[in-house]
Amino acid sequence: MTKCTGKRCTSHFGVICTHHQWLTELSCLNVAFPSSIIESYLPYCSRSVLAKAQLYLWIRKVTSRTWLVDVGDANGLQNLSPASLAKGYAAVDVINNAPTCLTDSVSALSMEPFQHVMASCSFASTSQHTGNAARPWEYSEGLRSMIALDFETVGYNLVRGRIGDGDYFDKDCFCNAFTIDLEKEPCLGSGQLDFTKERLWINATCGSAYLPDDWTKSLKTTQFAYIPIDDWHWPKCVTDMPKQVIELTDQCATDACELGGYCKVKRAVDRACFCREIRYDICGGSCQIFETRIDYIKWLHDLCGNVQDWHGLPDNWRQLAAPTPLDMIPWRWALKPSNDSDIPYVTRSGHIKATETCASNESKLVSFALVNIATFLVASLGQKTGIHRITRGFLWHSHPWCWIFKGTLIAGLQLLANWLNVLLVQKTPGYKDVPVIQLMLLWCSMPRPAWLTILLIGVQPFGETKFFAAVSSLFAEMILQLISLYPMVMTVNYGREHNFYLGGMEGAERMTPAIFMYAGALIWLIIFSVVFAQYMRATRRMNRLTRPGRLDLPKCQRDKQTTSKIAELMAHLDVMDKSGVSEEKPLTRSEGRDHTVYGTFTDKGQVYWVSPKEGSRLYAATVISMLFLWVAQWSFWAGFIGLSSEEFCPPQLKVLTAVWTVFSSVGAIVMMI
Known part of the structure; x- marks a missing residue:
């Protein structure tokens, strides 16, 4: 430009030059x-398509050429677009996210500073x-050269686009110009955090193609090895964890980079460091107890399970991570010998006898079945031998509450x-x-064949003694x-609290017997609730159908002031039975236009209505309900014995079974007399 610049006269007065000025000849610049x-x-x-386009525009303006070095090398520079920046751009401020060891380094090939x-x-x-801008160049006489102004x-704006005010850089330009020696990375020896940054x-900025394959x-990132403090959580049993663990x-604690672009330093916990010490x-404490234990094991497994060389869980941790049979x-109590009971003990005769081993689950269930069979056989033989005929005139039949006394006696025998x-x-x-x-209450829920004995009573003509046998048994x-109710409600409530009815037993050992136990308890509770509600409804209906009055009752029901509505109603049925009245066509008699009496007895001013069909339906419903309760109890006990084979270990099972059999048989005899 100095060559093409000279002092020229820019104003004349005649042949005299009045003003000289340093001017550049454009034709010379070409x-x-x-x-x-x-x-x-x-x-x-x-390097940057924008800088190249700017150079092209200056060359074309100065020299009027449409190329830079070779013809065609400026193609595309005339019509740039945002897509012309191959990798896009980023704000220059992102260099603040780069570690000092990188920003102070030089390019591996050109040795040009970052x-x-x-x-x-x-x-x-x-x-x-x-x-x-209006006078970009000027000739300096002192320097004898052109200088830029x-x-x-x-x-x-060269790409005909707009972005926010600020300073940016072309990513493709930087990534191609600044090269890194992958064997001697700038931050290789500056610490793990700087190396990560x-x-x-x-x-x-440039993509993974500019990094090693295993980069x-x-x-030091929060992806796995480091857990952000904000994301850290303790198990439910944290209150029972020792201080050194907390x-x-x-x-x-250390600093680590959060993933998602440039490094964002987060305070985090070193997973490997934590797991080495736990x-x-x-x-102990709640960390070893059921649901909190399961939560504790899952927390440990999720936290340290994939940490190399960590073996902090017991070998049976998978079983501990699900509900155990216990x-x-x-x-919380068990029917089994204490720890010191394995020691042999000396009998009165001086012989040494070892502690009895636990009976098998089959033996326990068979013992219950034997009690049921024995009770049923006694009741069946009582029907055939006619025990009720022998004891028709027994003393307690003169009392109006004899069925209550007999029922209480039968229940008392079972409790005894x-x-x-x-x-x-x-x-x-x-x-x-x-x-x-608690053991007595649990044994009260054992299945009893009361429905069979009541069914046996009902298949024969229903007389006075039969009535009291059925009612007392019921x-x-x-x-x-x-x-x-106590063991059943406890079982259902425990299952509800621990989600056993909605999949909480998934993967547990002995899951099948546990399902039988909890299903049996729930079915029993539902049936019991329905039966109790129906009983209350039937009682109110009897109160409406049987009004107070004086009736010609049998000996067992005769009293000046009878308070038992059930006895009154069943007495009506008994009178009908003894008088030979057909159940299909009960006798009726009209007393005036507004009074009709059903049956064989008269009481002016009152109406008594007794339906044999309704009594039969009630009787059948009672037997079926007791059958369902019996089945539910069998399900409960079969599941309980299978679940707690080691925890429910009654000693001398044969002796216990004999006691139940004897007392249940006595109860059946009491029911028949």
Whole structure:
């Protein structure tokens, strides 16, 4: 430009020049800027497509050429678009996310500093002039050379697009100009956090193609190896964890990079550091108890299960991560010998006898079945031998509440049998701590064939004695079923609290017997509730159908003031039976236009209505309900015995079975007389 610049006269007065000025001859510049001169600057100026386009526009303006070095090398520069920036752009501020070891490094090939490469690829939102845009050049006589008075920065507006005000850089320009020696990375020896920042910055700016294939290895990120403090959580049993475990989060705390672009430093817990100091048995209390234990094991497995060389869980952790058979038993006591009961004991005769081994589950169920069979056989033989005929004139038939007394006596015999069996259990070495009341209540829920005995009574003509046998048996069963509420409600409530009815037993050992036990308890409770509601409804209906009055009742029901509505109603049925009245066509008699009496007795001013069909339906419903309760109890006990084979180990099972059989048989005889 100095060659093409000279002092020219710009004003004349005649032949005299009145004003001289240094001017550049444009036609000279076309020759002074040949492609050979531009070629030496082109590699640097063409790093960014925007800088190359700016150079092209200046060359075309100065020299009127439409190429830079070779014809055609400026194709596409005339009509740029945002897509011309191959990798796009980023704000220059992102270099703040790069570690110092990277920003202070130099390019591996060109040895050009990081900051210099970044500057060569930078651009502004719009082209800007620094200096005098109207007079960009001036000749200095002192320097005898042209000097620049204006510098124009490249702007994004060259692509006919707009972005926010600020400084940006061309990603493709930077990534191709700044190269890294993968064997000698700038931050390789500057610590793991800086090394992580470097690789994340290169990946977010240039992509993984500019990094090794295993570039994510050994990074200090919150993806797995480091857990952000904000995402850290303790198990439910944290209150029972020792202090040294709680303090591990502070001891293993460090800074790590959060994934998602450039590094965002987060305070995190070093997973490997934490897991080295923790194992399953280091925490006791609630961490070893059922649901909190399951939560604790899952927490440990999720936290440390994939940590290399960590073996902090016991070998049977999969079984512990699901409810164990002991966990699924609703009560916290067990019917088994204590720890010291395995020691042989000396009998009165001086012989040494070892503690009796636990009976098999089959033996326990067979013992229950034998009690049921024996009770049924006694009731059946009583029907055939006619015990009720022998005792028709027995003393208690003169009392109006004889069926209540007999029912209470039958239930009392069952409770007495349970109490004697509990005493036998407690007398056995190793069983002295067995809870008396709870074991008695549990045994009251054992299945009893009361429905069979009542069914046997009902298949023959229904007389006075038969009525009291049925009602007394039903009353005894009601007492025992009411006592059974305690273990059944406890079982259902325990299953509800621990989600056993909605999949909480999935994967548990002995899941099948547990399902039978909890299903039996729930079915029993539903049937009991329905039967109780129907009983209350039937009682109210009887109160409406049988009004107070004086009737010609049998001996057992005769009293000046009878208070039993059930006895009154069944007495009507008995009178009908003895007088030979057909159940299909009950006698009727009209007393006046408004009074009609059904049956064989008259009471003016009152109406009594007794339907044999309705009585039969009620009787059948009672037998079926008791059958369902019996089936539910069998399901409960079969499941319970299968679930608690080691925890429910009654000693001397044959003796216990004999006691139940004897007392149940006596109860059946009492029912018949």
